[in-house]
Amino acid sequence: MSTAREAKPHLTRPHVLALLREMLRIRRFEERCAELYQQEKIRGFLHLYIGEEAVAVGVMQALLPEDAVVATYREHGQALARGVAMNPLMAEMYGKQEGCSRGRGGSMHVFDAATRFYGGNAIVGGGLPLAVGLALADRMQNRANVTACFFGEGAAAEGEFHESMNLAALWRLPVLFVCENNLYAMGTALAISESETDIRAKAQCYRVPSAVVDGMDVVAVEAAARAAVAAIRAGEGPQFLECRTYRFRAHSMFDAQLYRSKEEVERWKERCPIAQLSAWGRSVGLVHDADIAAMEAEIATEVQASVDFAEAGSWEPLSDLARDVTTPREAA
Amino acid sequence: MPAASASAAAAPGVARIATTYREAVRAAIREALARDPRTFIMGEDVGRYGGCYAVTKGLLDEFGPERIRDTPLSESGFVGAGIGAALGGMRPIVEVMTVNFSMLCLDQILNTAATLRHMSGGQFSVPVVIRMATGAGRQLAAQHSHSLENWYAHIPGIRVLAPATLEDARGMLATALADPDPVVIFENVMLYNMAGEIAADAGAVDIDRASVRRAGRDLSLVTYGGSLWKTLAAADELAREGIEAEVIDLRTLRPLDDATIMASVRRTRRAVVIDEGWRTGSLAGEISARIVEQCFWSLDAPIGRVCTAEVPIPYPKHLEDAALPQVPAIVAAARAALGR
Numbered sequence: 001m002s003t004a005r006e007a008k009p010h011l012t013r014p015h016v017l018a019l020l021r022e023m024l025r026i027r028r029f030e031e032r033c034a035e036l037y038q039q040e041k042i043r044g045f046l047h048l049y050i051g052e053e054a055v056a057v058g059v060m061q062a063l064l065p066e067d068a069v070v071a072t073y074r075e076h077g078q079a080l081a082r083g084v085a086m087n088p089l090m091a092e093m094y095g096k097q098e099g100c101s102r103g104r105g106g107s108m109h110v111f112d113a114a115t116r117f118y119g120g121n122a123i124v125g126g127g128l129p130l131a132v133g134l135a136l137a138d139r140m141q142n143r144a145n146v147t148a149c150f151f152g153e154g155a156a157a158e159g160e161f162h163e164s165m166n167l168a169a170l171w172r173l174p175v176l177f178v179c180e181n182n183l184y185a186m187g188t189a190l191a192i193s194e195s196e197t198d199i200r201a202k203a204q205c206y207r208v209p210s211a212v213v214d215g216m217d218v219v220a221v222e223a224a225a226r227a228a229v230a231a232i233r234a235g236e237g238p239q240f241l242e243c244r245t246y247r248f249r250a251h252s253m254f255d256a257q258l259y260r261s262k263e264e265v266e267r268w269k270e271r272c273p274i275a276q277l278s279a280w281g282r283s284v285g286l287v288h289d290a291d292i293a294a295m296e297a298e299i300a301t302e303v304q305a306s307v308d309f310a311e312a313g314s315w316e317p318l319s320d321l322a323r324d325v326t327t328p329r330e331a332a
Numbered sequence: 333m334p335a336a337s338a339s340a341a342a343a344p345g346v347a348r349i350a351t352t353y354r355e356a357v358r359a360a361i362r363e364a365l366a367r368d369p370r371t372f373i374m375g376e377d378v379g380r381y382g383g384c385y386a387v388t389k390g391l392l393d394e395f396g397p398e399r400i401r402d403t404p405l406s407e408s409g410f411v412g413a414g415i416g417a418a419l420g421g422m423r424p425i426v427e428v429m430t431v432n433f434s435m436l437c438l439d440q441i442l443n444t445a446a447t448l449r450h451m452s453g454g455q456f457s458v459p460v461v462i463r464m465a466t467g468a469g470r471q472l473a474a475q476h477s478h479s480l481e482n483w484y485a486h487i488p489g490i491r492v493l494a495p496a497t498l499e500d501a502r503g504m505l506a507t508a509l510a511d512p513d514p515v516v517i518f519e520n521v522m523l524y525n526m527a528g529e530i531a532a533d534a535g536a537v538d539i540d541r542a543s544v545r546r547a548g549r550d551l552s553l554v555t556y557g558g559s560l561w562k563t564l565a566a567a568d569e570l571a572r573e574g575i576e577a578e579v580i581d582l583r584t585l586r587p588l589d590d591a592t593i594m595a596s597v598r599r600t601r602r603a604v605v606i607d608e609g610w611r612t613g614s615l616a617g618e619i620s621a622r623i624v625e626q627c628f629w630s631l632d633a634p635i636g637r638v639c640t641a642e643v644p645i646p647y648p649k650h651l652e653d654a655a656l657p658q659v660p661a662i663v664a665a666a667r668a669a670l671g672r
Contacts (some may be wrong), residue, residue, distance in 0.1 A: 133416020
């Protein structure tokens with residue numbers, strides 16, 4: 001299996017199975033979330049990552065435990081791939097106090113100090129300056145960490161995208177900017193919102209070295225992320241990775257998808273990152289039917305256990321409503 | 333310029349030094365940088381230029397460009413970076429040139445800094461200090477002169493300070509940096525040149541309590557920041573008419589120190605609030621509401637408010653002066669509260 005310190009992926013059987021398993025965990029977790037939403041167990045906004053799993057799983061292969069991750073409101077995939085345990089993640093979806101954010105954040109605000117997972121940010125573009133600052137702190141304290149910052153192509157229209165590219169490049173900070181280009185900012189296509197639709201070009205104009213990668217190919221994403229992270233660790237400053245991907249489901253559970261055709265969705269589904277890796281693995285003899293069956297069974301058990309955990313969880317008492325608005329003074 | 337006469341009375345035997353508000357803030361920043369390697373300051377023109385209001389002048393030579401960090405004109409970017417750096421273990425001081433410009437980073441302060449601790453279930457604190465200039469009086473017109481302290485005082489999750497005296501200019505920063513949560517400090521532009529004396533060993537002060545700057549029995553004048561000195565001048569004028577006004581300097585605008593305000597109002601039974609913000613939705617309105625909630629049965633007169641006229645601050649001196657709370661209006665409001 002590849003270790004995160006290596007610059008290239010090694011497609012050993014254990015590593016291919018691990019990639020497949022991580023993507024499948026995200027897929028099955030979120031499929032269950034969609035069902036739970038219909039049952040009104042999960043409320044609020046629920047943004048599914050289904051179709052885009054290769055991006056989070058590929059990028060996380062390049063990170064070490066001491067690195068930091070900043071993500072968006074569509075972050076279940078990043079959280080699972082980063083190592084946030086499924087039980088507290090599902091409890092968070094329910095809003096139970098056993099959730100990874102004590103249930104206060106819900107689907108859009110997953111936080112986990114143990115894995116340096118800094119959200120769960122639901123202001124588009126808002127996570128980018130945060131990532132710049134985390135990287136600045138690492139730099140100023142002589143730590144060799146990388147901060148990986150995920151955002152959609154819609155964020156490229158925000159001023160904070162441009163301010164953050166400039167700051168990170170100007171100060172040569174160790175940030176891996178990961179643009180998940182799924183073609184639509186909610187329902188607004190790139191071509192009707194941007195005069196320049198080449199997102200990479202925007203990063204390059206700030207002198208941030210940039211690459212475009214097939215975001216439906218987890219191995220390609222991993223390879224690109226490893227190369228970018230190696231450059232960052234070598235002191236070459238921030239790197240930009242545009243992953244071209246596609247969201248198979250609606251933007252959120254309230255989206256009638258008037259802005260795209262069923263044919264387009266079906267065409268992209270043919271490029272499902274899980275099906276592609278699985279088919280390739282079988283064709284080269286690295287993945288067998290029994291592997292898939294075992295994996296599916298294990299994941300089904302894990303997902304069910306997370307639902308059971310969330311169901312058994314408790315509601316935060318009303319007396320805790322204002323807890324942690326600020327730090328208790330005696331603890332300060 | 334006001335003289336800093338309301339500063340703490342000199343204790344016998346303690347050496348006094350001459351200073352200005354600007355120098356006091358600078359001394360506090362210098363001390364913070366010297367004491368804690370995690371502290372640095374960043375903002376527009378804080379380094380080579382020396383600070384828009386010359387607060388950080390000279391610090392670049394002393395501490396170098398890593399810790400006196402000039403930023404591009406990217407308020408949201410560098411304030412957000414300050415928040416991220418705080419999350420990453422640093423103790424940043426971020427300078428925003430004026431509160432008007434801070435509208436460009438309000439998102440980061442409100443949606444990130446103020447929410448993170450609660451939203452993450454207590455996992456992440458944001459120990460960032462954001463300093464900004466506020467207030468009118470320098471004929472800088474409608475995009476450099478406003479007092480939006482109340483916008484920040486509205487936000488749970490942050491602490492909001494308004495140092496009005498030399499001691500507070502010198503002492504609030506250290507306490508703010510020791511606070512594990514975000515702190516916003518407002519420095520009124522009319523105070524930077526204020527001169528006076530402080531104890532040579534002046535240091536950290538509390539950031540929890542309001543302060544009675546002048547004792548009086550007849551009514552309570554509640555204010556903060558640049559308006560403190562106008563209010564004290566008004567109290568002197570009232571004293572010549574035989575009216576003894578108590579003057580309360582709020583110091584901390586969030587959380588408000590209700591106890592000090594209410595103790596005063598219960599004694600004087602009359603209150604006027606002086607606030608350089610616009611009247612509608614003002615801090616003066618909030619304080620008035622609290623007095624009514626907590627002291628209604630002690631009041632002998634309606635609460636008065638002296639606020640800025642509800643106009644964008646104009647450039648010409650006579651119009652700017654007319655827009656702001658001034659001594660005659662404070663005196664008049666005090667007289668009205670006493671039925672005179």
